[in-house]
Amino acid sequence: MPIGGGREFDLLNQAMAAMNDAGNPVLNNMGGRCQFSRIRDTSAKTVEVRGFCTYVDKDGDQTFEQCDxxxxxxxxxxxxGGTGKFEGLQAELIISIEPLKSNFEGNGQVIGHKKGTYRIAKTN
Known part of the structure; x- marks a missing residue:
């Protein structure tokens, strides 16, 4: 929706799948969902996206992610953070994406790659 000054506001709902190339359990074989807000400045040709993602593994353990x-x-x-085996999980990640051709008009698809480090902080 237009918000003035040549800017537009959108809400994005994304379904995700994660696989860890190293095979460790962090973001490996997990399904996720993300909710983002996006501001597009059509005159400056810039985009700002902020939001949150939650991933879950086969055991029901979750990770919580904030993105900017x-x-x-x-x-x-x-x-x-997270639940179960991911309780106390902390990570800093840089995301790169490669656009894909979509079969559906108006739907964008990408392959994303996350690189960074993580640690499990003791909570007790």
Whole structure:
């Protein structure tokens, strides 16, 4: 929707699948969902995206992620915690994406790659 000054506001709902190339359990064989808000500045040709993702593994354990994609900066996400085996998980990630051709009009598809480090912080 237009919000004035040549800017537009959108809400994005994304379904995700994660696989860890190293095979460790963090973001490996997990399904996820993300909710983002996006501001597009059509005159400056910039996009700002902020939001949250939750991933779940086959055991029902979850990870929680906060993302900020800002103009002129790397796409960053932070894992801010989790449940079960992911309790206390913290990570800083840089996201790169490769657009794919979509079979559906109006739907965008991408392959994303996350690189970064993580640690499990003791909660007790």
């Amino acid at each position: 994609f800002l103009p002129g900066q790397p796409n960053k996400c932070n894992i801010t």
